[in-house]
Amino acid sequence: METNEIIYCLKKIVKPYVQNDVAFQDFGQGTDFIKDLEINSANLVDIVLDVEDEFNIAIDNDSMDNMTTVNDAVRIIKSKQKQA
Numbered sequence: 001m002e003t004n005e006i007i008y009c010l011k012k013i014v015k016p017y018v019q020n021d022v023a024f025q026d027f028g029q030g031t032d033f034i035k036d037l038e039i040n041s042a043n044l045v046d047i048v049l050d051v052e053d054e055f056n057i058a059i060d061n062d063s064m065d066n067m068t069t070v071n072d073a074v075r076i077i078k079s080k081q082k083q084a
Helices: 003-017 041-055 061-065 070-083
Strands: none
Touching: 003 041, 003 070, 041 070, 061 070
């Protein structure tokens, strides 16, 4: 799956949890889930679960802890898809 496709899917997954709509308009690889979009840590866990379902992958705790930006998420998703 291409990076742009992953980002498009991530944007749909993240949208319900976003607290900062202005920052969401600039959603891209450098977007930080917590700092920019103001998503709380509990909702970040929900996002990880949604990502697992959407991409049919399993994200371990270490990967989850390192998934703070869109770019991190793309990298982890691609890595897990290669392992599958």
